[in-house]
Amino acid sequence: MTDLKKKKAKELAEISRIPPLEVDPSPGGAGILLSDEITLFAEEHNLIAPFKKANLKPAGYELTVGDEYFMSGQYMTLDSHVTIQPFEVAVIKTGERVRLPRFMIARWNIRVRHAYAGLLWVGGPQVDPGYAGYLFCPIYNLSDKPVTLYRGEELALMDFSRTTPFNPAKGKELVRYKFPPTRIILEEFNIIDFQSALFTRAGRKIEEFEESLKTLEGRFIQFTQISFAVFAMALTLLAIYSKAGSTALDEYAGYLGPLTLGLSIAAFVMAFFSHWQSRLSRVSLDRYPAPLSRRIREVRRFLSISWIASMAVCLFVGVGTLFVVQYLAPHKRYEEQSAKISVSDKNASDALAIAKAIEQRVLTLQRENEELRRGSPAQPQQQSPRTNP
Numbered sequence: 001m002t003d004l005k006k007k008k009a010k011e012l013a014e015i016s017r018i019p020p021l022e023v024d025p026s027p028g029g030a031g032i033l034l035s036d037e038i039t040l041f042a043e044e045h046n047l048i049a050p051f052k053k054a055n056l057k058p059a060g061y062e063l064t065v066g067d068e069y070f071m072s073g074q075y076m077t078l079d080s081h082v083t084i085q086p087f088e089v090a091v092i093k094t095g096e097r098v099r100l101p102r103f104m105i106a107r108w109n110i111r112v113r114h115a116y117a118g119l120l121w122v123g124g125p126q127v128d129p130g131y132a133g134y135l136f137c138p139i140y141n142l143s144d145k146p147v148t149l150y151r152g153e154e155l156a157l158m159d160f161s162r163t164t165p166f167n168p169a170k171g172k173e174l175v176r177y178k179f180p181p182t183r184i185i186l187e188e189f190n191i192i193d194f195q196s197a198l199f200t201r202a203g204r205k206i207e208e209f210e211e212s213l214k215t216l217e218g219r220f221i222q223f224t225q226i227s228f229a230v231f232a233m234a235l236t237l238l239a240i241y242s243k244a245g246s247t248a249l250d251e252y253a254g255y256l257g258p259l260t261l262g263l264s265i266a267a268f269v270m271a272f273f274s275h276w277q278s279r280l281s282r283v284s285l286d287r288y289p290a291p292l293s294r295r296i297r298e299v300r301r302f303l304s305i306s307w308i309a310s311m312a313v314c315l316f317v318g319v320g321t322l323f324v325v326q327y328l329a330p331h332k333r334y335e336e337q338s339a340k341i342s343v344s345d346k347n348a349s350d351a352l353a354i355a356k357a358i359e360q361r362v363l364t365l366q367r368e369n370e371e372l373r374r375g376s377p378a379q380p381q382q383q384s385p386r387t388n389p
């Protein structure tokens, strides 16, 4: 006997142990049962098992999360909790077995607390008179966050209503719910292919869309940064070219060169990091073992921080070089110019001496000429230096 058959046989034996109640022990007319009647039927006629007074409501009983569920194509044991992802659906087994008398129906719906967490309960229209066994219900998570249900926590409120009196003598005139029911275990609901299209198809489409958005975003950032770098370089070249042949060329290259270099490196580094960041962000971490996915997460974090750090370093380098060019290079230039000036000073003083000597010689010649005209030879006043201009 397979495990499933054993499971079914065990449950069947338990259900068959107590057939549905046919005669109302407290006939009091149709209506929804208040808590005292629910207690009476539960304690004396196995309406709800296990039964806890704490779960009683004025006109209903809170059924709890049981020990089995079906989700994502798998039947599973609910040991402590089940987490339903957004758009996912789970079929949950109740923690209680109900045994409805032949003169009673039940209806149930999810607790408001869960409804506001985004859970949508899709139960059957009615629990038939004479039904016995656990109940099963598909629960969708229509919120955008995962919702967790814990074993034993209150799930749904069930109310019970008396029908018109059940008369066993009426025989075939009365349609009776088959006892024991045909489907009594979760696996008999043939839900192996039961999946939320919102989760499978729409979820996949949303993932694809998000992925292509991320790719586009990454490409746009890379494009912007590379364009920025190329633009910065082109600007520098243009500036240098426009000043070619001018004496200010040195200064132009000095100003713009380092700054542009810094900005360009920053842009390239950012493009490189964002490229890897966008590639890594497309990696679905669930597919990798925990240590690897932790490592990927660390690298992602590093890349996102490095973005800013690398930008800062590159700008620092650019501005630093600019400072060197602006404040330290001029000193060197000044020294070179001073040296040039002192050489030219020497040349100038030589020229002055020569000019003075020429002037002296001219004056002497004029005087000699004058004296020759008067007829007496001129007395040289002083020996003029012999120059050789």
Ligand SMILES: O=c1ccn([C@H]2C[C@H](O)[C@@H](COP(=O)(O)OP(=O)(O)OP(=O)(O)O)O2)c(=O)[nH]1
Pocket (backbone or CB within 6 Å): 122, 123, 124, 125, 126, 127, 128, 131, 134, 135, 136, 137, 181, 182, 183
């Ligand atoms: O949310 C629900 C509602 C009902 N039931 C149980 C009690 C109900 O008496 C039985 C059958 O319900 P329904 O008649 O709505 O389902 P069906 O598809 O017609 O099944 P069946 O052929 O057993 O009548 O299933 C559930 O397990 N979950």
